[in-house]
Amino acid sequence: MTLRTTTSRHLGLTIKEHRLSVPWDHDNPSETFDLFARELIPAGGETLPVMVYFQGGPGFPAPRPDSIQGVIAEALRHYRVILLDQRGTGRSARIDDRNLRGDLLPLLRQEFIVRDAELLREALALKQWALYGQSFGGFCITTYQSLFPESIESAYLTGGLPALFDSADQLYETTFEKLRRRHLEFYRQYPWIEDRIREVCHHLDCSDEHLPTGERLSSRRLRTLGINLGRGTGFHALAYLFEQPFSVSQGEKRLDSAFLQAVGQQVSFAGAPLYAAIHESIYGGIVNASAPTNWAAHRVRETIPGFEEDADPKAKEPFYLTGEHIFPWQFEEDPALRPFKPSAEALAQHPWPASPYDAEALRQHAATSAAAIYVDDIFVPFEQSMATAQTYKDLRPYITNIYQHDGIRADGAAIFARLRTLIDDH
Known part of the structure; x- marks a missing residue:
């Protein structure tokens, strides 16, 4: 597997673009693809150590910076940042x-991403490198720590310590x-908003409203906001x-076109x-080896009052929007997801042979x-993150309620600097 590299200069940086042929299936390497990574080298930084950036997601590419700010x-x-x-x-x-x-x-999944990265490290002739991961990127780091800890000099995680001991359900x-708790705070800060959300959802249950892309908008899809x-x-x-x-058109109450x-x-x-198609798969096999996720979020919502798919917005019972959850009907209602429906359904029934994490390897x-651990994180919950932090051999937490899951968007440079201090001060 030959590494191919080109070099250019932009943004005051030397930029190297690396391509490496890697197998799709590392255990059956008959078919390959070109792995791509962009290395950013600051002026005079050719001999700096290397840090690889694992993007959140899953299903998203690495950042394409048009200016250098924040974490980077x-x-x-x-x-040097890859x-x-x-x-x-x-x-x-x-x-x-x-x-x-x-x-x-x-x-x-994360275990395949990590094995790709390890091949890239070897191709770059690096004995070790540092890791940074936001959200799902932290899941990748936890897998990397489970499989190849000797390749890691240090690691930084933001909102990305995965549950090691919980099933998808x-x-x-x-x-x-x-x-649910976040909703209650939202309703407290904006006392009128619950009635307005219920009003819009009831309207959608009783009327045909169409998005600019042509498809009918359902209340259950609106609730994914x-x-x-x-x-x-x-x-x-x-x-x-x-x-x-709302606006009134020819005497009829309709949803406004801008809305x-x-x-x-x-x-x-x-x-x-791709994010929607593979999202739930990242939780497969963590507790119940060989058990498919089987649309866990879709099943679990029906057990929690206010989140049911057919919850009545006009009833007295709780009524909530949904969060970072993917549901099977989205592959029917969203034109962008319809081509993925058969594959997403097959993935939901896929048996995962093992967890991508090894708790004993993390301990040893x-x-x-x-790691920055956000107290109010509704995507990567605090309690599970803390349990994982305590499993790591040496993890220094920065626990804060200042930020939500996207803390690095608000103050990425300061958060990363705080994590660097935690590493350096011990």
């Missing part, structure tokens, strides 16, 4: 509706409960969205269909790490 800017003070396009994304054999192969979807029970509640500015974004959703335009942009997976061998 702070990291470049200490490291932005890795995880398999199936970006320039690493991007999978979309035009080249979709369902047999590849089970090969996109148990995890979703926790995330729905976290989301609750993913905003896990973001730092989510309360305000939702309040602004719902402050004037439908904004909703359509948020509920469509046109920009990231994990390299020194620091």
Whole structure:
């Protein structure tokens, strides 16, 4: 496997673009693809140690910075930074509706991403490197620490310590409960918003409203806007969205075209269909080896009052939006996901032979790490993150309720600097 590298200069940096042929299935290496990684080298930093950046997701490529700021800017003070396009994304054999192969979807999990990265480390002739991971990127780091701890100099995680001891069902029970509490705070800060959300959902249950892309908007699809509640500015974004959703046309109350335009942009997976298709698979096999996830979020929601798919917005019972949850009907209602429906259904029934994590390896061998753990995180719950932090051989936590899951978007440079201090001060 020959490494191919080209070099250019942009943004005041030397930029190396690496391509390495790696197998889709590391245990059956008959078919390969080109793994892509972009290395950023600051001026005079040719001999700095290397840090590889694991993007959140899953299903998203590495950042394409058009300016140097946030986590990357702070990291470049200490490291050469490698932005890795995880398999199936970006320039690493991007999978979309035009080249979709369902047999590849089970090969996109964290354990496969990590083995790709390890081959890249070897090709770059690096004895060790540092790791950074946001959200799912931290899941990848925890897998890396389980499989190849000797390759890691240190690791930094933000909102990305995965549950080691919970099944997909148990995890979703926790995330729905976290989301319920977040709703109550949202309703407290904006006392009018619950009635407005109920009003819009009831209208959608009784009327035909169509998004600019042509398909009918259902109330259950609109409720997926609750993913905003896990973001730092989510309360305000939702309040602004719902402050004037209706207009009157020819004497008839209708959803405003500007509202439908904004909703359509948020509920469509046109920009990231792979995220929806493989999202739940990252929780497979963690507790129940060989058991499929079987649409865990879809099943669990029905057990929690207020989140049921057919919850009545006009009833007195609780009524909530949903969060970072993927449901099977989205592959029917979202035009961008329809081509993925058969593959997503097959993946939901896929038996996972083992967990991507090894708790004993983490206890015995994990390299020194620091993690930002967000108390109110509704995507990666605090309690499970802390249990994983205590399993690591040497993990220094930065526990905060200042940020939501997207803390690095709000103050990435400061968070990374804090994690660096935790590593350096011990």
